[in-house]
Amino acid sequence: MSTTAFRAALLATSLIGVAGSAQAQVDPASQDAKIAALQAQVDRLTAMVEALQAANHAQPVQAAPAAALAATPAQPAAAPVQLAAMAAPAPAAAHGADKKKKAWYEKIMLRGYTQLRMNEIISGPKSAPSGVSRLRSVQDAGINENGNFSIRRARLVVQGDLSDRVSLYMQGDLASSVSNQSGTERRENFFQMRDAYADVFLDKAKTLRLRFGQSKVPFGWENMQSSSNRIPLDRTDAINAPVPGERDLGAVAYFTPVKLQKIWDALTADGQKMFGNYGAFGVGVFNGQGTNRTERSGGLMTVAMMSIPLKLDGLGGIFEGQVAEFGGAAMRNQFRPEVRSGGVSTLAYRDDHVAVHGMIYPKPFGIQAEWTWGKGPQWDPALGEIVSKRTTGGYVMGMVRAAHTPVGQIIPFVRWQHYRGGWKAAINAPRLETDETEMGVEWLPMKELEVTVSYANVKRNEADERRAGRAQGDIVRAQVQWNY
Numbered sequence: 001m002s003t004t005a006f007r008a009a010l011l012a013t014s015l016i017g018v019a020g021s022a023q024a025q026v027d028p029a030s031q032d033a034k035i036a037a038l039q040a041q042v043d044r045l046t047a048m049v050e051a052l053q054a055a056n057h058a059q060p061v062q063a064a065p066a067a068a069l070a071a072t073p074a075q076p077a078a079a080p081v082q083l084a085a086m087a088a089p090a091p092a093a094a095h096g097a098d099k100k101k102k103a104w105y106e107k108i109m110l111r112g113y114t115q116l117r118m119n120e121i122i123s124g125p126k127s128a129p130s131g132v133s134r135l136r137s138v139q140d141a142g143i144n145e146n147g148n149f150s151i152r153r154a155r156l157v158v159q160g161d162l163s164d165r166v167s168l169y170m171q172g173d174l175a176s177s178v179s180n181q182s183g184t185e186r187r188e189n190f191f192q193m194r195d196a197y198a199d200v201f202l203d204k205a206k207t208l209r210l211r212f213g214q215s216k217v218p219f220g221w222e223n224m225q226s227s228s229n230r231i232p233l234d235r236t237d238a239i240n241a242p243v244p245g246e247r248d249l250g251a252v253a254y255f256t257p258v259k260l261q262k263i264w265d266a267l268t269a270d271g272q273k274m275f276g277n278y279g280a281f282g283v284g285v286f287n288g289q290g291t292n293r294t295e296r297s298g299g300l301m302t303v304a305m306m307s308i309p310l311k312l313d314g315l316g317g318i319f320e321g322q323v324a325e326f327g328g329a330a331m332r333n334q335f336r337p338e339v340r341s342g343g344v345s346t347l348a349y350r351d352d353h354v355a356v357h358g359m360i361y362p363k364p365f366g367i368q369a370e371w372t373w374g375k376g377p378q379w380d381p382a383l384g385e386i387v388s389k390r391t392t393g394g395y396v397m398g399m400v401r402a403a404h405t406p407v408g409q410i411i412p413f414v415r416w417q418h419y420r421g422g423w424k425a426a427i428n429a430p431r432l433e434t435d436e437t438e439m440g441v442e443w444l445p446m447k448e449l450e451v452t453v454s455y456a457n458v459k460r461n462e463a464d465e466r467r468a469g470r471a472q473g474d475i476v477r478a479q480v481q482w483n484y
Contacts, residue, residue, distance in 0.1 A: 108160035112171075113228045113483045115154075119147040124458070124473015133462040135471040138244075138423055138432070139234035141177070143475060151175040151189065152479070153227060162198075169215075171195040193292065194247060207261070211252045211284075214291075217243045218252060218282035218305035219329040221357040221370055225275040231399060231413050231442050233452060233479055237434045237460075238393025238419035239370050242331060242353040245291030245425065248301065252284025263309040267323060271403055272361050273411075281306050288333045288351070290425065297348040301333035307357070322363050328356040337377050337386060337429040340465075349377035350388040351424070362401035362411070369396045377429040378422025379465040386429050391421025393434070408445035414438070423463045430465040440477075450481040 119142045124135040126145035137143045142150035154174035161167045176192035197213030216224055220239040223246045227235075240246070256264075256279045268274055281304075287293075288301030307327035312319035334348035353374030360366050371394030380387045397415035419434040440454025459472040 104160070104162045108158060110156070110158055111484060112156040113153070113481055114175075115152040115227070115479055115481045117142055117150050117152045117233070118478045119143045119150070120476050121145075121147065122474050122476055124475075125471050128467075128471070131467055133460075133464075133467045133469050133471045135458060135460075135473045135475070136462045137234070137458075137460070138237060138426070138463045139240070152233075154189075155194070155228075165201045167199045167201075169195055169197055169199070205258060207258060208253070208255045209279075211254065214247055214249045215252065216246050216276075216278070217248050217286055217301075217303055217331070218254075218278055218284060219243050219303050219331050219353070220355055220372070221275055221307065221325075221327070221359070221368075224278050224305075225273070228481065228483065229273045229275075231273060231411055231452075232397070232415055232438060232440065233454060233477055236370075236393075236395040236415075236417040236419070237423070237432055238372055238391075238395065238417065238421070239355065241391060241393075241419065241421055241423060241432070242351070242355075242372065242374065242376065243290070244423070247291040248286035248288065249295075250284055250286030250300070252282055252286075252303075254279030255281045260309055263311065263323060267309070267361060270363075271409065272401075275307070278305075278307075280308055288335060296336040296344050297334045299334050299348070301331060301351075303329065303331040305329035312360075322360055324358070324360045326356075326358045328354065330354045335377055335424055337424050338427045339386070340428050345377075345386060347386075349386065349429075351376045353391070355394075362399050364401045364403075366399050366401065367397070368399070370394050374421075376422050377424050378431045379428045380431075381465070381468075389422065389431075391419075393417070393419030393421065408443060410444075411442045413440060413442070426463045428465045430461075430463050432461060432463060433470055434460040436460065448483050450479075450483070452479045452481075453477070 117140070119140065121135055121143065125132075126135060128134045134145075135143070140152065142152065152175060155171055156174065157169070157171045159167070159169045171194045172191050173194050174189055174191050176190045178187050178190050193214065195213075195215055197211050197215040200210045200212070202208045202210065218224065219242055222230065222235050222239055223243055256277075260280045264274065283304040284302075286301045286303065287295040288297060288299065289295050305327065306329070307325060309323055309325045312322040312324055331351075331353050333351040335351040336344045336346075336348050339345050351374075353372055353376065355370060355372040357368075357370040359368035371392075373392050374390075375388050376391050377386050378389050378391070379385075380389065395415055395417035397413060399411055399413040402410045415438045417434065417436050417438075419432055421432060422429045423432050436456055436458045438454055438456040440452060442450060442452045444450050454477050456475045456477070457473075458475055459470055461467070461470045
């Protein structure tokens with residue numbers, strides 16, 4: 001029923017009620033007879049309201065003429081309340097009207113995370129004479145003689161769908177550093193691009209997509225896993241060495257069958273630490289010089305990766321509800337490292353690697369392991385030059401996930417890592433010899449906050465070909481991460 005029609009009926013009822021009350025006071029003896037007549041008029045008004053309601057659905061309703069309403073017999077004053085109760089609210093906008101489609105900029109999401117770290121070398125050489133290795137890590141420059149607090153990462157992500165078939169992803173880091181601003185002085189906290197790519201989906205189910213731009217190179221499970229999800233504070237040297245920085249500029253195709261995606265979706269809903277949406281199968285081509293580095297070799301790095309999740313329910317017993325994941329990766333590349341004399345090498349060195357990985361997600365016990373073999377550029381002290389030499393190493397990690405404690409999720413872990421090979425991201429691609437055992441615990445009191453504390457016994461040489469030997473010691477570390 002329209003608002004105009006309702007007001008007209010309500011006005012008529014009020015006038016009739018007033019007239020009826022006045023007449024009742026003048027002639028009380030005839031009140032019983034008039035009540036019956038008034039009830040008949042109420043029935044007629046009810047029928048009129050229903051007719052107006054029906055007409056309103058078919059076409060706009062015009063208000064009843066005032067003269068016709070005035071000619072209607074009298075009715076008690078209580079009748080307007082009765083009519084108001086029977087009147088239906090005016091309908092909203094027409095059901096046939098199409099909803100306004102959201103513009104692409106209305107579907108963009110802004111999120112990120114920040115990591116505040118505290119590193120302390122409790123034993124071992126914080127400093128050493130020239131030519132002797134100090135206790136250092138290629139994964140965290142905050143491990144040094146003046147450790148204390150540092151911002152390890154301060155990421156800001158913009159992502160969303162431009163259409164049903166195209167999405168964007170951009171990530172920058174406010175905690176990047178730039179060297180050689182004044183001699184060897186470092187400048188901290190530059191905003192630097194980490195990711196800038198678009199996904200183009202080739203089917204409606206979004207099982208097959210092409211990714212263009214700067215993105216992660218599909219090599220190594222822990223390389224693909226976001227640092228916001230990883231349980232230990234840093235990646236391992238062996239798996240990260242083939243792709244330090246984890247990213248490059250190029251194009252890659254990912255394919256994930258619907259059946260496998262459902263397994264990953266269930267693990268995500270369960271709160272597991274996932275490696276990201278990088279497909280069950282991936283193959284791509286990249287420049288090959290690494291994150292934010294100018295292409296030098298003129299060739300392309302080719303890479304492929306596979307990772308398949310499997311439900312273990314059929315095994316029964318302790319495997320009930322467990323999910324395992326297995327896979328491998330391979331890459332071929334020619335790399336030109338930076339040299340001590342300045343610039344990059346005039347020679348391109350063979351940089352080929354393969355890797356395998358396997359894990360059982362913690363429910364509550366879990367295990368994760370990766371290993372890699374290959375050849376890459378590294379400094380040879382005997383020859384006094386860079387050569388392409390054998391690399392090998394990996395890690396094994398065990399963990400326990402207590403997802404629902406009174407204080408939040410708790411994940412104790414222990415990890416052993418080993419690596420022998422070059423670190424091509426450093427000047428002159430120095431050789432690393434790493435052995436490290438780390439244990440710690442990650443605590444998530446709420447989804448917006450994570451706290452990790454760890455202890456590591458370290459034996460490694462410094463990533464500097466001018467320093468010899470291996471430093472050994474103990475490091476205590478802590479990190480607070482807030483997600484937004």
